[in-house]
Amino acid sequence: SSKKRGNIYLSGAGPSAWHEEYPVAKGKRQSPVDINTNKTKFDPKLAADPLTIRFSDSCCQSIVNTGISFQVTSNGAGCELSGGPLDSTYQFAQFHAHWGAYLKTTGSEHTVDGVSYPAELHLVHWNTKYDDFKDAVDKPDGLAVIAVFFKRGKEHPGFGKIQDLFSKIPAKGAKVNIDFEFNPGLLMPPDSENYWTYLGSLTTPPLYESVTWIVMKEPLEVSVEQIAILRTLLWETPNGVSQMYNNFRPPVPLRDRVIRASFG
Numbered sequence: 001s002s003k004k005r006g007n008i009y010l011s012g013a014g015p016s017a018w019h020e021e022y023p024v025a026k027g028k029r030q031s032p033v034d035i036n037t038n039k040t041k042f043d044p045k046l047a048a049d050p051l052t053i054r055f056s057d058s059c060c061q062s063i064v065n066t067g068i069s070f071q072v073t074s075n076g077a078g079c080e081l082s083g084g085p086l087d088s089t090y091q092f093a094q095f096h097a098h099w100g101a102y103l104k105t106t107g108s109e110h111t112v113d114g115v116s117y118p119a120e121l122h123l124v125h126w127n128t129k130y131d132d133f134k135d136a137v138d139k140p141d142g143l144a145v146i147a148v149f150f151k152r153g154k155e156h157p158g159f160g161k162i163q164d165l166f167s168k169i170p171a172k173g174a175k176v177n178i179d180f181e182f183n184p185g186l187l188m189p190p191d192s193e194n195y196w197t198y199l200g201s202l203t204t205p206p207l208y209e210s211v212t213w214i215v216m217k218e219p220l221e222v223s224v225e226q227i228a229i230l231r232t233l234l235w236e237t238p239n240g241v242s243q244m245y246n247n248f249r250p251p252v253p254l255r256d257r258v259i260r261a262s263f264g
Ligand SMILES: O[B-]1(O)OCc2ccc(NC(=S)NCc3ccccc3)cc21
Pocket: 122, 124, 134, 137, 145, 201, 202, 203, 204, 205, 206
């Protein structure tokens, strides 16, 4: 039943079976991938035209439980991305995350030299050459996503303000307004100059090959309790409603791609 199939990670064989319904899952520019730092290529052009990341205090409107993550949605006002690998201006649409299970080291989608982080944040932007997000979402240059790894360390009070809303979105489709100022720029690591970039895809069905990935080299520190709080979100599983975790796609083959680095 559709209820049973509700959870794309836990129904059937999970991510390894997605190709049955979405053949593009075995495509040439799928994500996530392992970032083998011995095979990345420094591109001085990326440093010559620095990535310009602009966020504002007034750009986050609401938070929703999508059934596979939380999602903070934005009308994009004053939040734009350009430069670096991008040939156009991209507007901020939403951020969400992927994470692992208690006491496990997995959780992120991208890995670095085969190593996972406990969680990975995605800040999603769409190319303003298109009319809107839905028009951009399946175009080869349609989306640009900033990925920020989470690592266990000191508490991140800013992210904590978003997590305080989790109890208000207990089930798939639940949504509340964000009635305080939250600048997503708070979620960027101290050094956001150093990143890797490559052409890839959505990491969840429909897996559109429409994403220019910008993966920050430096992780963001959050507390171990904050990682645990991610798992207090709830989702449907074949065995009923339970804690949300392991909502990540493991890395897929890089195929004929080179990951470029903005740093030497
Ligand atoms: O790979 B990601 O998890 O991180 C980056 C990212 C961006 C977007 C999505 N998926 C979306 S927006 N699907 C809904 C939708 C699907 C098709 C049309 C409109 C709307 C997933 C990811």
